[in-house]
Amino acid sequence: EEALAPGAPLVDPEGPVTVAHNLQVGDAKEAIENAHVVVEGTFVTEPIDHCFMEAQCGVAFVDSDGVLTLVISTQYPHFHNKQLAHVTGLPEEKIRVIAGVVGGAFGGKIDNTVECALALFALKTGRPVKMALTRTEVFTCTTKRHRTQIRQRLAADKNGKFVALEIEMLCDGGAYRSYSRVVAGRCMIHAGVPYRFPNLSAKLTTAFTNHVPSGSMRSFGVVKMAFALESAINDIARQLSMSPIEIRRINGFREGDAMSTGQVLQDVNLDLTLDAIEPIYERLKSEIEAAESGPVKRGLGIASLGYGIGYSGIRNPSTARIKISSSGDLTLLTGTPDIGTGSDFALAQIAADAIGVDLRRIRVISGDSALTDDSGPTSASRTTYFSGNAICIAATDFKRQFGDAVAEKLNMPASQVRFEEDRLIIQNKMMSFGEAAEMLGEKTLKIVGFGKFDPDIEVDISTLRGNAYPTYTYATHLMEIELDEELGQVTATRCWTAQDGGEIINPIGAEGQIEGGVVQGIGMALWEKIIREDGVIVNPNYRDYLLAGAKDVPLENNTIFVKAKDRTGPFGAKGVAEAAIIPIPGAIASAIADAAGVLPKRLPMDAEYIHRLISEKEAGRMNRIGTVG
Numbered sequence: 001e002e003a004l005a006p007g008a009p010l011v012d013p014e015g016p017v018t019v020a021h022n023l024q025v026g027d028a029k030e031a032i033e034n035a036h037v038v039v040e041g042t043f044v045t046e047p048i049d050h051c052f053m054e055a056q057c058g059v060a061f062v063d064s065d066g067v068l069t070l071v072i073s074t075q076y077p078h079f080h081n082k083q084l085a086h087v088t089g090l091p092e093e094k095i096r097v098i099a100g101v102v103g104g105a106f107g108g109k110i111d112n113t114v115e116c117a118l119a120l121f122a123l124k125t126g127r128p129v130k131m132a133l134t135r136t137e138v139f140t141c142t143t144k145r146h147r148t149q150i151r152q153r154l155a156a157d158k159n160g161k162f163v164a165l166e167i168e169m170l171c172d173g174g175a176y177r178s179y180s181r182v183v184a185g186r187c188m189i190h191a192g193v194p195y196r197f198p199n200l201s202a203k204l205t206t207a208f209t210n211h212v213p214s215g216s217m218r219s220f221g222v223v224k225m226a227f228a229l230e231s232a233i234n235d236i237a238r239q240l241s242m243s244p245i246e247i248r249r250i251n252g253f254r255e256g257d258a259m260s261t262g263q264v265l266q267d268v269n270l271d272l273t274l275d276a277i278e279p280i281y282e283r284l285k286s287e288i289e290a291a292e293s294g295p296v297k298r299g300l301g302i303a304s305l306g307y308g309i310g311y312s313g314i315r316n317p318s319t320a321r322i323k324i325s326s327s328g329d330l331t332l333l334t335g336t337p338d339i340g341t342g343s344d345f346a347l348a349q350i351a352a353d354a355i356g357v358d359l360r361r362i363r364v365i366s367g368d369s370a371l372t373d374d375s376g377p378t379s380a381s382r383t384t385y386f387s388g389n390a391i392c393i394a395a396t397d398f399k400r401q402f403g404d405a406v407a408e409k410l411n412m413p414a415s416q417v418r419f420e421e422d423r424l425i426i427q428n429k430m431m432s433f434g435e436a437a438e439m440l441g442e443k444t445l446k447i448v449g450f451g452k453f454d455p456d457i458e459v460d461i462s463t464l465r466g467n468a469y470p471t472y473t474y475a476t477h478l479m480e481i482e483l484d485e486e487l488g489q490v491t492a493t494r495c496w497t498a499q500d501g502g503e504i505i506n507p508i509g510a511e512g513q514i515e516g517g518v519v520q521g522i523g524m525a526l527w528e529k530i531i532r533e534d535g536v537i538v539n540p541n542y543r544d545y546l547l548a549g550a551k552d553v554p555l556e557n558n559t560i561f562v563k564a565k566d567r568t569g570p571f572g573a574k575g576v577a578e579a580a581i582i583p584i585p586g587a588i589a590s591a592i593a594d595a596a597g598v599l600p601k602r603l604p605m606d607a608e609y610i611h612r613l614i615s616e617k618e619a620g621r622m623n624r625i626g627t628v629g
Contacts, residue, residue: 001170003207011175011208018173018206019184023191023464025260026199028153031164035155039235042151043228045585045603047144047172047530050217051523051547054103056142057132060118067370069096070118074367075109075339076377081369083112084119092369095119099337099367106520107216109339110377111143111178139540143215144530146183146206147172148224154232160240160247164199165192167225171206174213179220180206185461186220186312189261189468192229193222194270194306195251200260210535216379218520222307223582227603230303230586235599244302244590245278248476253306261313261459263467269500270304272562273476276498277302281478297483298493299595303583304476308469309575310382313459318386319373320394322351322449324402328433330355330362335375336387337367341577342509343383349505350388350570354395356419361433381575384505385471388570389453398449405443406436455568471566473574474500477518479587480554483595488611490592492522494556497580503572504561510576511559517580518557523548525585527604546604 002008004016012018032038058072068090074080077097085092102109114131121129133141153166169187173180184204191202206214237247252270259265281300288298310316321333332351338344348362365371367378375387399419406424407414418425424436437444459466480494495518504510527546531539539545565572585603593599598613 003209004205011210016208018177018208019181020205021184021188021203021464023188023200023202023260025197028164028166028199028201031199032153032155032166035163036158037236037239038153038155039232039239040153041232041601042149043231043601045148045224045227047147047214048524048528049139049144049530049545050106050108052104052106052108055133055135055138056109056113058100058114058118059128059130060122061128062122062126067094067096068119068123069098070115071098071100072115072118073102073109074099075102075105075337075379077337077367077369078335078374079110079377080115084115087116088119088123096368096370098369099339102337102339105339105378106218107220107379108142110379111215113142135542136540139545140212140537143174143178143213145217146180146214146221148221150224150228152228152232154229154236156236156240158240160237160242160250162195162197162251165197165229166201167191167203169204171204172209172211172214173206174209174211176213178213178215180214182216182312183221186222186308187225188464189308189312189459190222190225190306191260193259194253194304194474196253196257197260211532212537218517218581219307219578220380223521223524223585226303226305226582227585227589230583231589231599231601234302234590234593245274245281248302248304249274252304259468260464261468262465265472267471267502267564267566268474269562269564270306270474270476272564273304273474273498273500276560276562277476277478277496280496284480295484295486297485297595299481299483299591299593301479301481301587301589301591301594302476303587303590304474305579305582306472306474307381307579307582309380309385309471309473310457310469311380313457313461313466313468315454315457316376316382316386317452317454318375318382318390319450319452320375320387320390321373322355322394322398324433324437324444324447326437326444328435328437330357332362332364332391333372334364334366334387334391335372336378336383339378341378341383341513342506343378346384346506346509347387347391351391351395353571354392355399356421357433358422361422381473381578383575384573385569385575386453388505388573390451392570393451393453394449395451396449397451398447401447401449402436405440405447409439471568471574473576473579475579475583477583477587479584479591481588481591481595483592483610485596485614488607488609488614490526490588490605490607490610492552492554492588495554496558496560498560498562499576499579500562500564500574501576502564502566502569502574505571505573507561510561513577514559514580515557517578518584519548519553521581521584522552522588524581525588525603525605527606529604
């Protein structure tokens, strides 16, 4: 607000505003004035760090062919390839960027950090150069999640049907743009998601400030909007004496509904996630009601999500290539690097199933700008869906080329060659891949299957109308907490997540992604906060920056994958990586309200803040849940 005030010093010569959006559907103001019940409040979230285990780092050298080579910790090597060509003046083919074994990213390894310096030092000295940021440098010099203030009004009729939502968001963008425009666009498109609102007003302004730049982080800001919206939905449900499950069932997206952008939705499975959570919620609710009351209260919180897969309203295609060696082994080449998610394994699974070979036959090369095509970044929950689809297309092309070559060599129709169980079936006789490759000789090495997946998505950024994403994932989370009212201390004891991820390619990997997102959400909800004094970050280390540890993880962290398929995904799969964090702060806030009758509206919800809310309620300074009188 200070940065936007008249006469404030300009951080950027173009003005104080990084990005601003205004989305209007119907007449939200009139609908709110005539509504049966209205819940309003101002929600504030603080900046937090990505807290990946491995800091930004890399090595750079000029190889024997004169190619500037970087091995770095990145989510998008092809972006850095283009960036370094601009910085150094070298052609792109004289630069090679390889994503090393990445120790976590969460959106924090897309921006430039060490890459340009590494390249210039290597070129200047003619020697290999290594750089690694210290943890203090990570905290003080790299992007953070935006600090955000959300003024919100949610209105419903007497039956719990939503009639209007009004949102005003103000974000601290820091001193440079980074991904602020991307975050803002995704927030606007997700305003009110996953619920139907006949009247919607959403305004967002991101300001330049003299702070460390804000950038992308898991969910691109949607988690903050969900904190406000899901908390308010549970508040309305309480006022109307409705189940938090039922009010979501009444208002949640269904097949064929249209979003605020005008996009008509398909493969909507929010109801399945509500159905999966409902019996667990009812059982726990009965247990809590029957238990004796004491200073430690138990509370339950429900929150749901809908999340678009891929980048917002712009084409972001993925590509893949599949080659065969003279021994019959296959190599899958994809530009999206594995940043610790296990995506290389999942993509190999897709390739193996699409071709009909044993998984052990597949070798994966990913995230190498010299060997792979630009497949886009590993971000926005897009890898399984976008790169997986590209691999399916490449597999079809590979099978056609390889089958045609074998048929031609044997002088028979291509229709007589099939791929089954890691073999070729030729007129009902089996031939191994190695035998087929040996038979084809040098022609084998010329066979390269290519696939490109480029769905028709585009949003007019001025009107926010269009098809923003090719598909959406849905989920409902149930969080159980224990609250010590004397201390204000909140403990997350148990969590259930019901996730619509379509067909799950790698169940163990997907479950790990969701469990990790839950724990990351708990940290954001209860402890994490960048603290500044006179603009300087004063907790730039894990001693002073409070992060969820092993003892803070719920003893039960249960993942339920509902049975569903996405008609556009590879084997019916969607992405799930970012989604798990989105409902957690809202679910915990609602669980606190359930336990203590106070609704927090600020993150983190630390013990001091919760104790103050409880004390104010007991002193009679709250006229109803979460509203200070």
